[in-house]
Amino acid sequence: xxxxIAKERWTSKVNELVLGAEPNVVKVGGDATLPFLFFEGEMPxxxxxxxxxxxxxxxxxxxxxxxxxxxxxxxPAAWAKKNVEYGADLVCLRLVSAHPDNKNASPEECAxxxxxxxxxVNVPLIIIGCGVEEKDAEIMPAVGEALAGxxxxxxxxxxxxxxxxxxxxxxxxxxxxxxxxxxxxxAKQLNILITEMGLAANRIAIxxxxxxxxxxxxxxxxIMERARxxxxxxDKMLAMPVIxxxxxxxxxxxxxxxxxxxxxxWGDQTRRAILWEVMTAVTFAQAxxxxxxxxHPESCKQFKAHIDKMMEPVKY
Amino acid sequence: xILIGERINGMFKDIREGILNKDPExxxxxxxxQYEAGAAYLDVNTGPTVxxxxxxxxxxxxxxxxxxxxxxxxCVDSTNPEAIEAGCAANRHGKVMINSTHADQWKMDIFLxxxxxxxxxxxxxxxxxxxxxxxxADRAALAMEIVVNADAHGIPMEDLYIxxxxxxxxxxxEHGVEVLEAIRQIKALAPGVRTTLGLSNTSQRCTxxxxxxxxxxxxxxxxxxDSAIADVDDPQLVDAVAAANILLNKDIYCDSFLxxxxxx
Numbered sequence: 001x002x003x004x005i006a007k008e009r010w011t012s013k014v015n016e017l018v019l020g021a022e023p024n025v026v027k028v029g030g031d032a033t034l035p036f037l038f039f040e041g042e043m044p045x046x047x048x049x050x051x052x053x054x055x056x057x058x059x060x061x062x063x064x065x066x067x068x069x070x071x072x073x074x075x076p077a078a079w080a081k082k083n084v085e086y087g088a089d090l091v092c093l094r095l096v097s098a099h100p101d102n103k104n105a106s107p108e109e110c111a112x113x114x115x116x117x118x119x120x121v122n123v124p125l126i127i128i129g130c131g132v133e134e135k136d137a138e139i140m141p142a143v144g145e146a147l148a149g150x151x152x153x154x155x156x157x158x159x160x161x162x163x164x165x166x167x168x169x170x171x172x173x174x175x176x177x178x179x180x181x182x183x184x185x186x187a188k189q190l191n192i193l194i195t196e197m198g199l200a201a202n203r204i205a206i207x208x209x210x211x212x213x214x215x216x217x218x219x220x221x222x223i224m225e226r227a228r229x230x231x232x233x234x235d236k237m238l239a240m241p242v243i244x245x246x247x248x249x250x251x252x253x254x255x256x257x258x259x260x261x262x263x264x265x266w267g268d269q270t271r272r273a274i275l276w277e278v279m280t281a282v283t284f285a286q287a288x289x290x291x292x293x294x295x296h297p298e299s300c301k302q303f304k305a306h307i308d309k310m311m312e313p314v315k316y
Numbered sequence: 317x318i319l320i321g322e323r324i325n326g327m328f329k330d331i332r333e334g335i336l337n338k339d340p341e342x343x344x345x346x347x348x349x350q351y352e353a354g355a356a357y358l359d360v361n362t363g364p365t366v367x368x369x370x371x372x373x374x375x376x377x378x379x380x381x382x383x384x385x386x387x388x389x390x391c392v393d394s395t396n397p398e399a400i401e402a403g404c405a406a407n408r409h410g411k412v413m414i415n416s417t418h419a420d421q422w423k424m425d426i427f428l429x430x431x432x433x434x435x436x437x438x439x440x441x442x443x444x445x446x447x448x449x450x451x452x453a454d455r456a457a458l459a460m461e462i463v464v465n466a467d468a469h470g471i472p473m474e475d476l477y478i479x480x481x482x483x484x485x486x487x488x489x490e491h492g493v494e495v496l497e498a499i500r501q502i503k504a505l506a507p508g509v510r511t512t513l514g515l516s517n518t519s520q521r522c523t524x525x526x527x528x529x530x531x532x533x534x535x536x537x538x539x540x541x542d543s544a545i546a547d548v549d550d551p552q553l554v555d556a557v558a559a560a561n562i563l564l565n566k567d568i569y570c571d572s573f574l575x576x577x578x579x580x
Binding site for chain 2: 009184185186188189192226227230235236237238
């Protein structure tokens with residue numbers, strides 16, 4: 001007897017977010033189905049990888065993560081180039097030096113770094129502040145202006161600083177990362193507030209503040225899935241592609257940081273840490289993540305190999 | 317909850333005068349106003365003053381004005397098959413809706429093929445030539461007649477809207493509980509089929525009409541009502557629906573839920 005494949009019929013789809021300037025654009029979103037269920041709807045764009053660049057030498061990165069970037073860790077532009085050589089679809093610049101506890105870098109210094117990175121590579125950029133809401137609101141207008149025309153993704157906007165970051169995006173043609181701490185109601189509300197300022201809904205990426213494998217990954221998974229179901233059933237204020245800051249979470253895990261000497265029974269640290277980052281990313285790809293911000297080049301390679309297989313057409 | 321705005325109906329004086337004087341302004345006004353209030357469909361009815369032979373032309377005219385004014389589809393409302401067909405052919409936005417067929421075979425034989433031809437949604441009234449049934453079970457039985465016939469014509473179940481028919485609270489008070497039970501039964505017997513209700517009937521010639529309508533609508537939503545033909549110009553009704561959508565876990569909560577409901 002023939003098997004009938006049960007198929008859901010969705011009424012709506014995820015917005016398509018376009019990053020970068022022609023001809024080097026990257027498109028994400030546009031899905032009319034749950035991830036990879038091609039028999040129920042179209043998934044026009046595959047999940048993409050952004051590799052991270054820090055604007056100062058990372059202090060808490062384990063040696064195995066620093067190794068692939070030897071010689072460029074103090075030079076964001078050279079580091080960004082290296083990321084592109086490693087196969088990154090986008091580069092994510094993190095302006096950690098702006099943090100008052102670090103160098104407390106000025107908006108002008110941040111803008112200069114962002115411009116240098118933008119000039120060094122031709123892939124689209126994601127520019128993230130230092131995580132201090134007030135400081136990010138100060139630096140993003142300068143960064144947005146320096147990158148005018150580059151169609152970058154700027155973040156992270158929160159309910160406390162979204163106004164200045166949204167304005168910086170609107171004036172200079174960028175898109176925005178809207179962050180909410182594992183809270184779908186807040187995610188939706190923030191998207192409403194941003195669109196009410198006049199930024200189009202298809203210029204927003206949702207950042208649900210994911211956790212790594214073993215560290216609350218299931219909460220992020222559930223929220224992303226719920227948001228996707230909302231998007232597919234017509235909730236326009238949840239129909240944004242999701243960005244997952246995988247690297248920062250995976251490399252915080254002790255499973256990634258503990259050396260071979262500390263935990264010999266856990267096996268080789270390099271293999272283990274990369275697996276931790278890749279497993280976190282592929283889980284979020286299944287949950288509807290569209291942009292994975294990762295750190296290790298080998299993780300990027302393995303994730304993309306996984307997505308290559310997942311994107312193969314189905315026969316039913 | 318799919319709200320169908322009831323106001324573009326020749327029973328209302330301003331619409332009737334608009335039709336008679338070929339003045340599109342009152343139709344435009346109500347199309348825009350109901351759309352902004354949260355309507356997903358505009359019910360369009362020529363009213364009884366237009367002669368049967370003129371109804372198709374008038375329906376086409378009304379649908380065109382609505383389509384030119386707002387981006388939502390029309391729910392073409394008439395007992396005249398030719399007027400319905402003219403409205404279906406004229407509608408340019410989304411999926412047109414036919415209002416309505418009864419459970420009588422001869423009516424279903426006219427309107428269900430028409431729904432299939434125009435890929436239209438259709439409202440099926442749970443009544444026949446004997447009138448509106450008294451009990452929930454009889455309503456459900458007539459509903460199933462329509463479900464079976466719609467299925468035979470290849471109409472997707474989500475395009476069929478069964479109206480269990482509410483009667484005014486001051487003349488047929490016992491019907492309220494029967495309608496609630498009928499909605500439950502229809503949803504259980506025919507999963508996927510949608511339900512709708514001509515809500516304003518609830519309160520014909522009653523006092524506190526808005527309160528009666530609103531209260532009954534929320535009660536019906538709790539047992540599975542998917543849609544209503546209603547006075548969307550009542551902001552408290554639309555607010556209550558938005559709130560019920562949250563409490564029934566149909567929409568995802570956010571602080572601006574009253575606003576987002578209207579933006580759909």
